[in-house]
Amino acid sequence: MINEITYLGKVINVNSSSIEVEISRDIPSATPIINGRLYKLGQIGTFVKIPVGGLTLFGIVSSVSNTPSLIEVNKYEPDYGSRFLQVQLIGEQLGGDVFKKGVGTYPTINDEVHIVTEDDLRIIYGDHSAGTIEIGKHSSSENLPVYLDLHNFILRHSAILGSTGSGKSNTTAHILKRILNDYPGSRVVLVDTHGEYSSAFGTEAKVFKINDDQSPLYIPFWAMSFDELSFFLVGRQAGSEKPEDKKLREAVVKLKKDNASRLKAGNVNVDFVTADSPIPFDIRKMWYDFNREINATYSEATADKQTKDKEELEAEGDPQKLIPARFKPYSMGAVAPFKSKEQTMYAYEMKILSRLKDTRFDFMFNPGDFYDTTSKHDIDQLLRDWIDHAQRLTILDLNEVPFELIDITVGLITRLIFDSMYWGRHEDYTGRNRAILMVFEEAHSYLPKNESSSHIYGYARRSVEKIYKEGRKFGVGAMVVTQRPSEISETILAQVGTFVALRLTNSSDKNNVQSASPNNMNSLMELLPSLRIGEAIIVGEAINIPSRVRIELVEPRPSSNDPKLVEGWRKKFTVKAEHYKNIVKAWREQKHLKKG
Template sequence: MSMMENGIEAAPLGEIEIGRVLEISSAGARAMLDATMLAALGQEGPAQPGAIGSHLKLRVGNKWVVAQVSALRREEADGDLIVAALDFVGEGDAEGTKLRGFKRGVSHLPLPGCRLIATSDADRNAIFAADERAHITIGRIHSAGETRAALYVDALLGRHFAILGSTGTGKSSATAMLLHRICESAPHGHVLMIDPHGEYGASFAEAGAVFDVTSLAIPYWLMNLEEHAEVFVTTRGPDRQIDVDILAKSLLAARAKNRAAEGISRLTADSPIPYLLSDLGNILSAEMGKLDKGGTGIGPYLRLKARMDELKVDPRYAFMFSGMLVGDTMQTVLQRLLRLPTDGKPIAIVDLSAVPSEITPVLVALLGRLVFDHALWSRGKDARPVLLVCEEAHRYIPADAQSPARRILERIAKEGRKYGVSLGLISQRPSDLAEGVLSQCGTIIAMRLNNDKDQAHVRSAVPEGARGLIDAIPGLRNREAVVVGEGVALPIRAIFDDLEPERLPASSDPSFVRGWQTAADEPARLAKTILRWRAQGRPLA
């Protein structure tokens, strides 16, 4: 069955038979390929017919069924036959040798003995071409030459997405590029990104609004009872619930003193009503004075008051507990964080790099809950879809611990799409994510993962038909990814576009070689560093 024997030296790709189907199952097929013919075709690279990841077509009635090569082995060491495993990915109308109107899914399976035809550039363009749905392009498809890789925006955001990859694979620049493309396609969008390392402010200096501890100004009273307890209650064990109950009663009384509480019949400790810390302290003191002997004692009240006093005077918490944040600024906070209106900057970056580590999970929980509750109470004509992007997601949705941040992010993953809240998870350790969260992501963008446990975690979260491509993630180069799920027409291996230098995030690793080549004015550098250190990153007078 060699090329020369068939006399088709001049036949173009799209018409050349390169093998036959041996065995069919509902998920795929096993086929025999002619190694002599594949070699004679002379193409190199991932688009070579018959290569792993390449696409072949099979004629079934008036349809071309498209299959992707997922595995290869030589039938005999010196033979001319190659056994290939094929995964069916979709079908299109057959117009002679041409493929038109490709759609995902297969309605009619071929029979054993069916001819395998190499796909042409035109066929691959038809397979991967974006349809009329709103989409963005992120690069080119590895197995299809210069064919562009497209993501459907509504499917990507409507079913959540995850970007996964080991450190140094280009994950941050890929994330920045994706968000830039989304913002360019939707200039009146509403995107909130949680940035724990302060990487993305440089990328969105012009296109977004960047908030850090010097400008965040998010009032303490926006926290609900659970978040208050994480910050105010320091005890553990059986005494903790006693402290929480006292805090709940006192917090409700403090909120009730505000005029904004008037007329609200279902006021609770969770209601986002402003209150004064001094009022809360006075209420605790008054309750402490009413205690009877033999009760809980004054210990819980003293602990709560001491913790409140610490927070008020600690400058690291000024972005949240400053005396300037007692007014009813809820609308202003939501406008700034959710970009309502966008004012030409549809993305807000919240830089948490200088936030004290003990309160960071609480702040993430508060931000996530504000996004979700805003969506919950603005359903219908007033709805404004919001994308919440969480970098280092494994820190806030850990598999081994419960926290307010994990609970609200899990709720968004499960329920958010009903209310117009999309979740984007960025992580270098998907195996550390809480079980089930990754499976809620309709689109997974997997860059190189070096850890076997991480690879297995991703493999378990994708459809079975895409696992052949997922097996390639240990061998991906930097800026390459396997993309599977709702956001793409079919699973692809993509090579990301380069991001403009001025849009790159500040995530590059320092060079030891360059840093150790020259001497510096170390006393002056240390003096500047110590000033910033003592001021906790705040501008110095």
């Protein structure tokens, strides 16, 4: 076999995970042509093979030098160029069997080492068989597609990582398009915090957006757990239970129990209703009742006699218009009308009112056809809108969600979908029998290691961590997309089965990926800062071996590309006074100006 054109050299050193190869001096060219294909010898990240009887071992070149690393230098003639290769062993093939990761038999000194051709690479990467998607082309061969095992990629979870401008959004869009094109029963929910992806998918996706005329995004307040709702309404911290917290809980439970027999998705036994049950209730009525008991005046002075029939009422008010009831002013002396003795909810009532009046929160407090039991739909229709429709890709555009609500919003979306999959896990049309992929864009902004921000309290992090820890059992897979993996929850990263790592220039981010990859792949991870745009190193359960892959450009692209600075600065602009008035108005109303 030494006479074969693929012959590269011989093994001169072996250890538990790598070998050292001396390149033969008789090789006629550093760029041999094999079967019409040009190969470059000694390139970091390229493959070699070592025939050992009926077994073929495969390895990746990790370093190149003109001196051996473990042999005395003076035994070799100098100046032969790149004469020695360090090779990390990655797997083996026995006879005509499929390639398998891991090494059971090691080469010995003087075993032959050969160049890996495209035909050999196809043995490693396999064909486009059932249950795979094409992620891109191998960087060492434009003709060699690289496939991912879809089951492991989805249900063992994944992460797409890369610095700004490295191609994360394009990679995400490419993967989702492959899934949608190849698998007609697929379901994907994309949490898009910057509104980038609707331009890439067009009619292939159903896009929900705040204030949208066709598909407005609603996330009903009553679907929150009590901890989420009370934190958002009045700033209550989880675990605390002051007298006003207890009163708030009791009011929520009572209103939910009152509606338990009027639900469009089926009535519920009131004995099972808690403050966390996702049951509609009239939150304006709750505020109105709190306001009334605080501000009412009575004909009696003692608390036990201050009942509704003793009120000094002048006008009822209107809960839906947030108009409080009006009472006769209380007197300053010991004569009627008397001031209410019930002032427990004074601070909470004002906080609740301020939330209800804030138009930025209308997508929660005025959720269209999902407000309460008198509305057109129940939460079953909301779930169907999100996860069961013809397009199969749902984009939840959170671009106009107030920053202080991103944490709770993402947490609530995630929990609603997870709970629907959990409780329907044995049904034919959902759960374990029809899995779903949830994609979290810009994940570092709401899934941090710790809650250092004043608006991040861990609601999203806890919900997404639950998917990464338990989602596989109920058919829920997850993918995080981020430019700062070092800032992401360690629990999430620890559960990621497959990393798609594009260019990472920050050392701490690179170290995070490197620590998650096999120990013998560190040399490949060192390439992360030098990757080209749209090029990724993929490592994990969905791919046979860690690989450097080129990912094709998606058209139309997500709207995450840089502004056209030079083109814009070459123009002359005429700016009128009303232009900036429009900006300030949009700023104050928290609504983006529409293009044109």
